Amino acid sequence: MTTSSLERITVEPKSTAQACVIWLHGLGDSGAGFAPIVPSLKLPSDHNIRFIFPHAPDRAVTINQGYVMKAWYDIKSMDLHNRADMTGVLESEASIHQLIEEQIQSGIHADKIILAGFSQGGVVSLFTGLRYSQKLAGIMALSCYLPNADKLPENLHEANKTTNILQNHGAQDEVVLMSSGKMANKLLVEQNYNVQWKTYNMPHSVLPEQIDDISLWIQKQLT
Template sequence: MSNTLECIVVEPRTPATAAVIWLHGLGDSGAGFAPVVPALGLPSDHSIRFIFPHAPEQAVTINAGYVMRAWYDIKSMDLHDRADMQGVIASEASVKALINAQIAAGIPSERIVLAGFSQGGVMSLFSGLRFEQKLAGIMALSCYLPTGDVLPAQLSPENAQTPILQQHGIQDDVVPLSAGILAKEALMAGGYKVQWQTYPMPHSVIPAQLKDISQWLLQCFEM
């Protein structure tokens, strides 16, 4: 898998001093989440660049081998054997390349938030916890830890105190609420600063949630 991903980039009106890298869910693309930028209702003079990468296409086992955009193969619905870890590691390299590209473009790592929904949230958690430089925050929406109820190996001490926003729908029938709770409990047991929020929704994103995300982003970037 190439580490270079195609992306949709939404620039702020003023020169960017911060960045959000937002990873989509299984079968979606960066275009699926790009419309959230105006929906967040951020101040008009915010200086946050939003990057929405497209996952590569690959066969997905639980979908009868159908080829779709995916960050990794999903082998089964069993949480402890769901994620193909070889694929997770490969996508992590692509995510790290995206972060490093922003750093090279002049955005310090501590001004970068790694975000994701569903499979993308799995990748934001896994990659953010292991990234070797301090991040501004990690956002994990409607997702789980690829390692089940334990934290990944090779955790980065630089992100041990990084704010983590975890949100989940209580009616989620794709990624059960219990999977998100297992991740939250593992993170909190590991000493991470987790803000946990639930919403009366299925496997989706709703306006009330976007309002909370907006407030959290402004706190991360101290805007």
């Protein structure tokens, strides 16, 4: 059995898991940052969704003076066209592939798995989902951008060409400007991806109204 090297927090449903949400945190955070969101989703008590909140590996982050923190990839500059270290992005993609494979081998089909992420985690989830070779249930990209800035990733896979994608962004986001999220959205729309965009009156964060909307979206993809 393929086993991911990523440590993680797993929240199991009361019944046997038949679906899964893999949710990636942002820069400097950990899986513990988003794990408490599960009760806030107010899912039906008999839901069968496993939530996995992996911890990114520790790495030096250039824009933070080389300080070592949990990061899915190095951020080299604030310039969107030179921000993401693609070596790190690809390493994280491989780790997420292992997580997905673990779920498949446990009996959960790929089309019952949602890749979700916030900020850096959203970048990796979107990048990985668009390139993944089996159809996923959905891709959720919160307050993030594409690592290739103004172009879609290379080696897109047809398996997820029709997969539903949810993009959310805060109108007051000063960490990841909304324009970078809109750039990604424009590219996806132009290539006829099934992408849903919604803006919220918030900074670089999530808020209760948005969590309610996310809950409905997750349930729609997994039921």
